[in-house]
Amino acid sequence: MQDQFGRKIEYLRLSVTDRCNLRCRYCMPESGVADLTHGDVLRYEELLRVTAAACRLGIRKVRVTGGEPLVRRGIVDFIGRLANLPEKPEITLTTNGLLLAELAEELRAAGLARVNISLDTLRPERFEELTRRSGLEKVLAGIEAAERVGMLPIKLNIIPFADFNADEIVDFARLTLEHPWDVRFIEFMPISADLDYASKDGMPISEVESRLRTLGELEALPHQASSGPAQMYRLPGAKGRVGLIPSVSGHFCGDCNRLRVMADGRVRGCLFDNEETDLKTALRDGSDDQILEELLLAAACGKPQKHKINGKDFMTPSRRMHGIGG
Helix, strand or coil: CECCCCCECCEEEEECCCCCCCCCCCCCCCCCCCCCCCCCCCCHHHHHHHHHHHHHCCCCEEEEECCCHHHCCCHHHHHHHHHCCCCCCEEEEEECCCCHHHHHHHHHHHCCCEEEEECCCCCHHHHHHHHCCCCHHHHHHHHHHHHHCCCCCCEEEECCECCCCHHHHHHHHHHHHHCCCEEEEECCCCCCCCCCCCHHHECCHHHHHHHHHHHCCCEECCCCHHHCCCEEEECCCCCCEEEEECCCCCCCHHHCCEEEECCCCEEECCCCCCCCEECHHHHHCCCCHHHHHHHHHHHHHCCCCCCCCCCCCCCCCCCCHHHHCC
């Protein structure tokens, strides 16, 4: 499966729910948002059928996302069904970590290879301020549990904000000195315009890199497919790695290899593109698998060449991040 620019599409981000057990200030308004209804969300059987069709077309990695995917009942069994598809895709998951400690062993046994854990602060009071919920200790326990059951390398995703957690950049990086983790700093992306954080609040990756260099020389590491868009580095003597992802200031679109299936059965070729392809109608009107594959191919062919952040014609996405799947 290729798009019109010759990029090979091998990576599917699969959102299983738009619901979340946190209310992060850069993702949702204080009052929350209206959830999709039960009938709006694809059933597991439908999500599995979509993934099976995508794998037949060349998808080799599936990342399960949300909202928060671990809040959906039956998620462990679904992970197992994904892992047992004939093509044996690599199954990974992005989570906020709140429920990970209690599910890590079952998820690993079901076939989950790795987890990405979103965590923007190591301080309990800041965690509550940012997420409007308590639970930092649960997230930290989830990280430990994932490491214990062998879901390595664990990837911690941090969004740096100039006036919120900039003073923790070095603290996060120091985690790699003792743990075989990938600690990745991701530039804040302006998905929604009516939240507590705007584009101006984010910190450029160049500034993050400058702060990291106070810890010592950063050894640039060869790029690996599993690193995605991150440029990886290692601090002197570190067991883990540090990653920098310039989502806004830099373009890695030329290597983009992903499609995003959202919980309501629509597909996007780009996080920032409002063009969507409807799969749910075909799933529920009796269409055969060939039609489903044709729709996925059309979505891949419709991928834009690059995002338009900072461009004159950039339009804020019509969905919030939790509804797109990150």
